[in-house]
Amino acid sequence: MSKQIKYSKAIHEAFTYLLENHEEFFVIGQGLWSPWYVGETMKDLDKKFGKSRVIDTPVSELAVTGATIGASITGFKPLVVHPRVDFMLLAIDQIVTQAAKWRHMFGNNSSAPATFRAIINRGGEQGAQHSQSLQSWFAHIPGLKVVMPYDANDARDLLISSVLADDPVIFMDDRWLYDEESEDKGIKLIDLKDVKPEIISQGEDLTIVGSGFTMKQIIDSKKEILDLGVEPEIIDLRILNPIDFNIIIKSVEKTGRLLVVDGDWASCGIAAEVICSVTEVVNPSFFKSKPIRLTLEDAPAPTSRVLEEEYYISKERIIAAAKKIM
Amino acid sequence: MYVKKSNHFMSNFENLNDINSFTHFSEIDTSDISNETLIKMLYKMILIRRAEEKISVNVENGVIKCPCHLAIGQEAIAVAAGLSMIDGDKAFGAHRSHAHFLALNENTYSLFCEVLGKEDGCSRGMGGSMHIIDQKNGFYGSVPIVGATIPIATGAGLSISLKREENLSISYFGDGACEEGVLHESLNLASVMNLPTIFICENNLFSSHLRIDQRQPDLYTSRFALAHKIESKVLDGNNITELYKFMKNQFISVRKSHKPFFIEALTYRWKGHVGFREDEDVGVKRSQDLSKWRDRDPILLLVNELIKESKLSKVELKKMENEILDKIDSDWDKALNAKFPDKSNLKNFVYS
Numbered sequence: 001m002s003k004q005i006k007y008s009k010a011i012h013e014a015f016t017y018l019l020e021n022h023e024e025f026f027v028i029g030q031g032l033w034s035p036w037y038v039g040e041t042m043k044d045l046d047k048k049f050g051k052s053r054v055i056d057t058p059v060s061e062l063a064v065t066g067a068t069i070g071a072s073i074t075g076f077k078p079l080v081v082h083p084r085v086d087f088m089l090l091a092i093d094q095i096v097t098q099a100a101k102w103r104h105m106f107g108n109n110s111s112a113p114a115t116f117r118a119i120i121n122r123g124g125e126q127g128a129q130h131s132q133s134l135q136s137w138f139a140h141i142p143g144l145k146v147v148m149p150y151d152a153n154d155a156r157d158l159l160i161s162s163v164l165a166d167d168p169v170i171f172m173d174d175r176w177l178y179d180e181e182s183e184d185k186g187i188k189l190i191d192l193k194d195v196k197p198e199i200i201s202q203g204e205d206l207t208i209v210g211s212g213f214t215m216k217q218i219i220d221s222k223k224e225i226l227d228l229g230v231e232p233e234i235i236d237l238r239i240l241n242p243i244d245f246n247i248i249i250k251s252v253e254k255t256g257r258l259l260v261v262d263g264d265w266a267s268c269g270i271a272a273e274v275i276c277s278v279t280e281v282v283n284p285s286f287f288k289s290k291p292i293r294l295t296l297e298d299a300p301a302p303t304s305r306v307l308e309e310e311y312y313i314s315k316e317r318i319i320a321a322a323k324k325i326m
Numbered sequence: 327m328y329v330k331k332s333n334h335f336m337s338n339f340e341n342l343n344d345i346n347s348f349t350h351f352s353e354i355d356t357s358d359i360s361n362e363t364l365i366k367m368l369y370k371m372i373l374i375r376r377a378e379e380k381i382s383v384n385v386e387n388g389v390i391k392c393p394c395h396l397a398i399g400q401e402a403i404a405v406a407a408g409l410s411m412i413d414g415d416k417a418f419g420a421h422r423s424h425a426h427f428l429a430l431n432e433n434t435y436s437l438f439c440e441v442l443g444k445e446d447g448c449s450r451g452m453g454g455s456m457h458i459i460d461q462k463n464g465f466y467g468s469v470p471i472v473g474a475t476i477p478i479a480t481g482a483g484l485s486i487s488l489k490r491e492e493n494l495s496i497s498y499f500g501d502g503a504c505e506e507g508v509l510h511e512s513l514n515l516a517s518v519m520n521l522p523t524i525f526i527c528e529n530n531l532f533s534s535h536l537r538i539d540q541r542q543p544d545l546y547t548s549r550f551a552l553a554h555k556i557e558s559k560v561l562d563g564n565n566i567t568e569l570y571k572f573m574k575n576q577f578i579s580v581r582k583s584h585k586p587f588f589i590e591a592l593t594y595r596w597k598g599h600v601g602f603r604e605d606e607d608v609g610v611k612r613s614q615d616l617s618k619w620r621d622r623d624p625i626l627l628l629v630n631e632l633i634k635e636s637k638l639s640k641v642e643l644k645k646m647e648n649e650i651l652d653k654i655d656s657d658w659d660k661a662l663n664a665k666f667p668d669k670s671n672l673k674n675f676v677y678s
Contacts, residue, residue, distance in 0.1 A: 026488065052488065058518060063477040063511030070481020070495075073466060074416060076488070093508075098474055102467070104675040105457040107450025110467055111678065142676050166678035242677075 005184035007177045010156035011041040017156075017187060018163055019049045022077065025163060028055040028068055029081030029117070037083045038119065039178050065091035065116065069099045069168075072114035077163050079115040085172070086132050088118050099168035100143035115162045120174040120212070120263075122301060123308065131301035135211075136262075136269040138170045139241035145169040145192065146240040150215035152182040154238060157190055165192040174213040174263075196244040199251070203231035206322060207251040209274055210261040211237035214313060218261055221318040228319075230326055240270055245277045252278050256288035257325050263313060266295040294321045339539045342531065350592055351622070352562045354631040359567060361637055367409065367566050368632065369646060370432065371401040371625045374425045376654050377434045381424070381441060381455075386602040389662075390441050392454035395422040395470075399564075399596035402624035403528050404429040406569035407496060410577045411464055416482045417496040418475035419468030421456055422528075422595070426498055430463040434654055438661035451667045452675065473499060473506035476525070480512045483521035483586070492581045494522040502533025504547040513554040516586035524573075524580060525551070525588045528563060534599040535610045551588035563593030564624040567631075594619040 005013075018025045031037025033046050033056040046054040057064045061082065068080040082088035088095075095116055102112040118138075122131035139146045147162050147169055149155040155173060162169040169192065197209070200219065210218045215236050225232050233251050237243065252258050258278060260271040271293035279291065297311050356364055378398050384390045397404070400422075408429030411417065419426040424437060427448070440447030441455045448458050456470040466482065469475055479497030486493045503509055504527065516523045527547045531538050538545060551558035559576070562568050569591060580587050596616060597604055604616065632638035 058511075058514055060511035060515060062508050063480065063515045066474070066477020066508065066512070067481030067484050067515060070418075070478035070483075071485045071488075072481075073478065074482045074485040074495075076485055093471060093474060094477065097471055098469065098478065103678070105449065105453045105469075106459045106467060107447070107452040107671075108675045109449060109459050110461060113678075145677070 003184040004181040005152045007152040007155050007180045008040040010152040011159060011173060012043065013187070014156040014159035015042060015045055017160060019045065019053060022164070024075065024077045025079070026053045026055065026071070026076060027079045027081060028057060028064060029083070030057055030059065030064075031083050032056045032081060038081060039175065041178070042081075061087055061090035062094060066094040066098070068114045069094055069112045072112045073102065073110055077113055079117055079163055081117045081119070083119050084121045084130060085118045085134055086129050088116065095144070095168070095170070096141050100141050103167070104143060111166055112168050113166045115169045115171055118170055118172045120172055123176065123312065125303045125305060125308065126301070127303040128300035133172065133264050135172055135240050136264050136273070139270060139273070141241070143168065144241060146172065147192070147195070147238070148172045148212040148240055149238060150177070150210070150212055150236050152180065153185045153188070157188050158192070158195065158238065160187070161190045161192040161195065167192075172212065176213045177216060180216060192239070195239045197235050197237045197247045199247065200234040200236050201232070203233040203255070205230045205255055206232045206257040206259060206325060207235060207248065207255045208232045208259045208261065208322070209235045209237060209248060211240060211270070212263060214261040214263045217313060217315055217318055221315045221322070224319045225322045228323060228326070230322060232322065237270075243273070243277070245274070245281070248274065249278055249281050252282050253286050256286050258291040259294065259321050259325055260291070261294045261313060261318060264296060265298050266293060267298055269295060271295050289325050292321050292325050294318060339545055342537065342539055342545070348592065350560050350562050352565050352568050354565060354567050354627050356567055356631060356635060356637065358571065363409065364628070364632060364637060367405055367570065368625070368628055368638070369650070370405045370408070370429055371566065371628070372647065373432055373434065373650050374401045374404070374428045375625060376650050377428060377437065378424055380438070380654050380658055382597065382602040392441060392443065392456070393600050394441060394455040395600050396597045397422045397425040397595065399619065399623065400528055400530060400593045401425050402566040402569055403526065403563050403591045403593060406566055406573050407526060409570060410573040411496070412493070414491060414493040415464050415496065415577070416466045416479070416493070417464055417498065418466050418479040418482065419458070419498045420472070420475060420500065420503065421468070421470035422500070423458060423468035423498065424455070426468065427458050427460060427465050430465050431460050433460070435657040435661055436460070438658050439664050442661055442664070443666065444661060444664040445667045446661070446664045450671065452671065473503040473508045475499070476503065476509050476512045477515070480516050480521055480523050483516060483523035484519065486522050487520065487584055494524055494577060494580045496524045496526060498526050498528065500533065501527060501529040501531065501538055501542070501547050504550060505533070505541060510550065510554075513550060513556055513586070513588070517554040517556050520584050521586055522580050522584040523586045524577065525556070525586065527588070527590045528593055529590055530593050530595045532595065532599070546590060548588055548590040556586050556588050558588035558590060560590045560592065563591030564622045564627060566624055566628055596620070
């Protein structure tokens, strides 16, 4: 069997690579000297590389994020860790109104190439304020790039690409993926500008698009969908802003059917964006049925496990949606 | 001495209605400053004043469309700090930053082009008055979101600290920004991480239309430095010799110690919050106060002293004034004729 790599280990490898090879890189954020804030993904990095390059901080999301941006404007390629997206919202002015605008409003005379690692950490009855992902929010902002890897190799390689890019990037990793394994293909250096959606498995009957954890659910559903006599073409978005829709458009022109699964809310979301951008281009005569989006219910995350089952996307729902669209 | 020994937990507002009782006011003292530097100070202050007057007139007549927040009356602070900076120091401004910019580069053409939205502007016409930058000369950008550059300047301090450079970063902000939580987060961060950042609060007593006694329980914003164990000093914001002497020495010390410092410069803006009007800003009448503050014009204070000490003649002053006016008129006319940006620039700078 080929060598496997866990998603969390892959992120750890990316940090190790960056700390070893890039003097201009440092990582800062709450909990970086604690073993439990960010799981295995940063274990003992402070011990190996020192507390001046792996920096734990006061409880000040706004100032710490702003300081990261300040360091990025003055020569560093830093990354700030937010162990939960929910808390990162305290820093929204710095991310959306400062970093994302910095290059444009100064006429290309400056830039803020900081990376914001936003960890999606939900489920387990954590409730409304410990469960958000909000990728669509960030993907709405011109000037911000939003990266959301599903595959462990991508988690490593795109983290490196995000940090080395000359733009501000939101890098979103999902704790539900940390124990997932992929075949270890080794570090591949990719320019973030070249990152596009990717076909994970080819099929003729139905295009299914997802990103991050929903990709795992789609892949887990593949066997049952095949059992229905439907060959799905599965596409991993990988980068949510800006999106190159060409691959999805070509796929839909072939299959005539589109199902988009997004682990965020429906309203003004990524799923709507994908469906809209495809239907604007693909001739209606290609469509054999109406596109479907499968998302979270438009409600805050509940706590009770009974309601959680109702709220989150499941394999069964993906299979049901595939049936419906056929 | 000019530093008010204030009890930080008592209100100091009795001064507000009688500026002559402001205990931090001080006399111009030219000792230990070379003639060359004194003349440079005066030149820069007058240049900034006349440039902003030019902008003011053209806001009033509608030629300039973007919002302009003028610093007329506050020039001494920017000039003193600018003259105390060295290569590698990095300053960040806010909404009222023309003076911070011009103190470092005297480039009125670039500023005029920017407020007119022209390609030759310091931000290629993409920023206007509120987004100006000149990294080459140490000005790393200004933005109008209140307090937003405070953590960014703190991060520039972190850069300097990580690279172990003998430099510093400067965060310019006003008394209004002290009401934003981010100032307090940033002061704490700079203090606990030992960052070489100078926090300069230009306390001009007003945030937009509200005087400080309507917004805070005390006149002095440097009390917040005390809470974070950052050393601070209250200075006469209209006395350039005092500002310069203090900043010059303090900057040298911060570059070596890599410890933050908080400077509070008390001053007064002559114009309203935004635009050309003087004593009427969103219904606020300040004409009585303003006439008293005009007597403490930072330019006038220096001119009077230099003439008294025979370091400048009236003829030389007139010559300097004329040179400046000529430069400003010619830069303005050139800016009026400069090119607007190419339409493709709208999408050119979103990403690298």
